[in-house]
Amino acid sequence: MLDFINRIFGRESSSSRNVAKERLRLVLVHDRAGVSPELLESLKADLINVISNYMEIDEDGLDVSLDSSENQVALVANIPVKKMKRKFETESA
Amino acid sequence: MGEVIVITSGKGGVGKTTTSANLGAGLASAGSRVCLIDADIGLRNLDVVMGLENRIVYDLVDVTSGNCSFRKALIKDKRFDKLFLMPAAQTKDKTAVNPAQMEVLCNEIKDDFDYVLIDCPAGIEQGFRNAIAGADQAIVVTTPEVSAVRDADRIIGLLEKEDLREPKLIVNRMRHQMVKHGDMMSIDDIIEILAIDLLGVVPEDELVVVSTNRGEMVVLNNNSKSGQAYRNIVRRIRGEDVPMMSLEDSGLFGKLRRIIGLK
Numbered sequence A: 001m002l003d004f005i006n007r008i009f010g011r012e013s014s015s016s017r018n019v020a021k022e023r024l025r026l027v028l029v030h031d032r033a034g035v036s037p038e039l040l041e042s043l044k045a046d047l048i049n050v051i052s053n054y055m056e057i058d059e060d061g062l063d064v065s066l067d068s069s070e071n072q073v074a075l076v077a078n079i080p081v082k083k084m085k086r087k088f089e090t091e092s093a
Numbered sequence B: 001m002g003e004v005i006v007i008t009s010g011k012g013g014v015g016k017t018t019t020s021a022n023l024g025a026g027l028a029s030a031g032s033r034v035c036l037i038d039a040d041i042g043l044r045n046l047d048v049v050m051g052l053e054n055r056i057v058y059d060l061v062d063v064t065s066g067n068c069s070f071r072k073a074l075i076k077d078k079r080f081d082k083l084f085l086m087p088a089a090q091t092k093d094k095t096a097v098n099p100a101q102m103e104v105l106c107n108e109i110k111d112d113f114d115y116v117l118i119d120c121p122a123g124i125e126q127g128f129r130n131a132i133a134g135a136d137q138a139i140v141v142t143t144p145e146v147s148a149v150r151d152a153d154r155i156i157g158l159l160e161k162e163d164l165r166e167p168k169l170i171v172n173r174m175r176h177q178m179v180k181h182g183d184m185m186s187i188d189d190i191i192e193i194l195a196i197d198l199l200g201v202v203p204e205d206e207l208v209v210v211s212t213n214r215g216e217m218v219v220l221n222n223n224s225k226s227g228q229a230y231r232n233i234v235r236r237i238r239g240e241d242v243p244m245m246s247l248e249d250s251g252l253f254g255k256l257r258r259i260i261g262l263k
C-alpha cells in the first residue's frame, strides 16, 4: 500500500531521481578517495596503530582499498598477521 | 577594493557564461561597478552573449603580455556605464596566459571595481588554473544531472586545495515539474551530496535562449522566472538576505505528501 502511495506521489525508490542520487553517492566515494590518496594513507597509519595493540602485523604487506559492487562500496583491508599478542593492551586498560 | 569571483563548473555547457553575463548585468543595474573577464581563451563567448562582439579591439592576452594597459582593453557596456568586459583572445590558446599573470591582473583591476567576475572555461587544466589564480571567491555552477554534479564535486575539491574555501553553488536549468515526478534530482538531493552553501537556483527557461540570441541578458527582463532568480542571486552577492525562490512543488501532491509524512 505504502508502495502504491509512494508511486503516485512520485517517491518510488526506483525513480530516476533516486537512481541518479544513489549512483552519484557511490561514484563520489571513489572520486574523493582517488583525488586525495593521502586519505587512504592516513587511514592505513591509523589502522596499524590500532591493530598493533592486539597483534603483530606485517606493515609492508598491508593493503587497504575501496571495492565496489552493484550497489555498495566496501572498505577492504588485507592485513597479514605475524603473531597474536598474549596480553592485549587497550586504551582504557 | 573589490572582490574577484570566479564562476566555474568543471563540466562544459552548464551555464557559466550565461551566469557570468547575467550576474554582471544584474550587479551593475543594482549600482555596483563590475568588470567581467572572459578567461575562456580560444573560445571567446562572453562578448556575444552580452552583445558586445563588435567593439573588441584589444583582448586579455594583449594585456597580460604587455601590449596594452588593462583599461585600454576594457569594453564599456552600452546599457550600464559601470559595466565593463575584458574579452578573451580568440586566436591564441590557454597557454598564452599563466596563473601568475592572471593574479597580477586581477589585483590591478579590483582596485577600480566592486566586483570582478571571471568566466572560467570548462575543464580542470590550465584554463581553469588561470581563471582561479586571482580569485578571492568561487561560484560553482551545476545542472541537476549526475555528470555535472560529479564534476562540480571534483571542482570543489580542487578549489579547496587552492585555498578558495567555501565556494557557493548555483543550480542551473532546474525543472521542478521533473523533480516532482521523480525524474530529476532536487536541490536538497544535490546539496546533501555536495555539502556546500546554495547561492541560488535558476530554472530552465526559454527566455534565456531568446535573450541570448539578441545579445541581451534575461536578468533585465522583469517578466521572466530566470531573470527573477538571477536578481535574487545578485542581491545575495550584495549581502542581502533573500529567501530561496519557491518554485518548489507546493502543488496538491507536495502538500499531501508532507501531511502524510512522506517527505
Ligand SMILES: Nc1ncnc2c1ncn2[C@@H]1O[C@H](COP(=O)(O)OP(=O)(O)OP(=O)(O)O)[C@@H](O)[C@H]1O
Pocket: B009, B011, B012, B013, B014, B015, B016, B017, B018, B019, B040, B045, B120, B121, B122, B172, B173, B174, B202, B203, B204, B205, B206, B208, B209, B212, B226
Ligand atoms: N537556465 C537556462 N535555461 C535555458 N537555457 C539555458 C539556461 N542556462 C544556460 N542555457 C543555455 O545553455 C547553453 C550553454 O550555456 P553557457 O554557454 O552559458 O554554458 P557554459 O558553461 O559557459 O559553456 P562552456 O563550458 O562551453 O563555456 C546556452 O545555449 C545557453 O543559452
Ligand SMILES: [Mg+2]
Pocket: B016, B017, B018, B040, B045, B119, B120, B121
Ligand atoms: Mg562558457
